[in-house]
Amino acid sequence: MPGDSQYLLVLYVAEQADGPPVSPGHVAGELDRSPAATTEMLQRLENRGLVTYEPYQGATLTADGRERAADLHRTYRTLTRFFREVLDLDDCEAEARQLAGTVSPTVADRLASTLLADDDAEMRESPPSK
Amino acid sequence: MTTTAVVETHVHRARDRAGSEAEAFEARVDAYERFHDRVADVPADPSTADIPTDATTARAGRTAPATRTAGTTTSSAGPAGSSGTQRFVGASTVDRCETVRTAFAETVLPESVADVEDAEPLLETIRTELSEQVAVALASTTGTTFSSEVKRGVLAEAESRKREAAVVRRALDREASSLDAAATLVDDVTTWIEEADETPLSELGFDALRERHRQLSAFRDRCDGTVRDRQSTLRATTSYELEAGVRHRAVVDFLYVDFPVDYPVLSTAARLDATCRSCQRAVRDHLVRRA
Numbered sequence: 135m136p137g138d139s140q141y142l143l144v145l146y147v148a149e150q151a152d153g154p155p156v157s158p159g160h161v162a163g164e165l166d167r168s169p170a171a172t173t174e175m176l177q178r179l180e181n182r183g184l185v186t187y188e189p190y191q192g193a194t195l196t197a198d199g200r201e202r203a204a205d206l207h208r209t210y211r212t213l214t215r216f217f218r219e220v221l222d223l224d225d226c227e228a229e230a231r232q233l234a235g236t237v238s239p240t241v242a243d244r245l246a247s248t249l250l251a252d253d254d255a256e257m258r259e260s261p262p263s264k
Numbered sequence: 265m266t267t268t269a270v271v272e273t274h275v276h277r278a279r280d281r282a283g284s285e286a287e288a289f290e291a292r293v294d295a296y297e298r299f300h301d302r303v304a305d306v307p308a309d310p311s312t313a314d315i316p317t318d319a320t321t322a323r324a325g326r327t328a329p330a331t332r333t334a335g336t337t338t339s340s341a342g343p344a345g346s347s348g349t350q351r352f353v354g355a356s357t358v359d360r361c362e363t364v365r366t367a368f369a370e371t372v373l374p375e376s377v378a379d380v381e382d383a384e385p386l387l388e389t390i391r392t393e394l395s396e397q398v399a400v401a402l403a404s405t406t407g408t409t410f411s412s413e414v415k416r417g418v419l420a421e422a423e424s425r426k427r428e429a430a431v432v433r434r435a436l437d438r439e440a441s442s443l444d445a446a447a448t449l450v451d452d453v454t455t456w457i458e459e460a461d462e463t464p465l466s467e468l469g470f471d472a473l474r475e476r477h478r479q480l481s482a483f484r485d486r487c488d489g490t491v492r493d494r495q496s497t498l499r500a501t502t503s504y505e506l507e508a509g510v511r512h513r514a515v516v517d518f519l520y521v522d523f524p525v526d527y528p529v530l531s532t533a534a535r536l537d538a539t540c541r542s543c544q545r546a547v548r549d550h551l552v553r554r555a
Contacts, residue, residue, distance in 0.1 A: 213552065216552065216555075217548070220474075221474070221477055221481075221548070221551070222481070223481075229545070229548070232545075233545070233548065233549065233552070236549070237552055237553075241552060241553055241555075242552075244555055245552055245555040248555050
């Protein structure tokens with residue numbers, strides 16, 4: 135579910151930066167959701183075994199959740215590059231986060247290996263602009 | 265050939281409204297011009313008499329835009345023309361006041377109370393339009409003579425109302441220009457989307473999808489520009505308008521008082537931008553799978 139993916143991505147990035155647990159307020163702020171909606175989603179992710187959630191402390195990715203989030207993060211990074219470098223999108227990170235959950239790792243790998251590689255090659259061959 | 269459906273938005277409705285109001289204020293300017301000319305032709309009573317000083321100067325409020333808020337001290341009226349004087353030689357002062365009342369009824373009144381359901385007494389409209397003092401001076405029951413001072417007062421008030429109406433009309437012209445620009449954007453975007461919808465995204469290759477994405481980005485940039493221009497228009501107030509107490513935002517508030525949205529251009533631009541963003545997401549979804 136795309137909504138789940140966005141929460142997992144935010145948790146993954148926050149854990150990488152500051153370690154677990156991640157406060158619900160941080161997640162709510164990143165996704166522009168209400169605290170109540172955020173808490174409800176974290177509890178649903180906990181019921182599915184993807185996070186552990188302690189009220190007043192925050193959420194921590196489980197091993198399954200971290201594995202899933204890592205895959206999502208790889209897709210997210212590829213999409214972010216694609217959106218920024220090929221489509222010149224301003225809000226590329228938020229848009230990539232939104233799409234990441236719907237793009238399979240295979241598609242993301244193909245995108246990374248073909249289009250972005252070609253793009254890199256073109257950039258290497260082109261003279262520096264300005 | 266593609267049949268283009270007409271997409272009606274708040275902007276199109278606003279354009280219709282601004283157009284009809286501009287016509288109404290044009291008619292109001294014209295009405296006051298004719299009233300002013302007719303009063304100028306009525307000779308003042310040779311005997312002197314002032315506008316009653318015990319009359320309250322408070323005016324009844326109107327819901328029309330700031331046309332009633334301007335100062336009323338400027339008088340450009342001169343003495344009556346000689347031909348007019350000849351016509352009224354021998355007329356009693358009551359006749360002269362009645363002539364002015366009749367002139368008002370035949371010129372300004374139709375443009376003043378056209379939007380009022382119940383007919384109001386003529387003097388009430390005169391009071392609302394030209395001040396309490398003028399209404400008292402022109403009333404048949406007060407016995408006031410149509411002195412040169414009364415005449416100057418009537419002409420000054422008429423001139424002020426005409427200037428105020430002209431200022432509002434200019435503001436409406438500016439509003440119409442702003443709405444035209446927004447309507448062009450709406451038409452461009454909706455026409456493009458309608459034509460683009462004829463080819464499913466699944467039938468497009470990478471380059472065609474990328475071109476669609478680029479076009480949608482360009483439309484979103486135009487939406488941003490429209491919002492910026494619109495906000496600038498809403499803040500705009502010329503020195504003439506300042507003098508007449510007319511601010512563009514007040515004109516807009518009055519124009520769209522019964523609209524479901526307070527700011528038709530801004531809300532339409534926001535909807536348009538959201539539509540383009542949604543289309544872009546659909547295009548991106550296909551783009552990442554075409555690589």
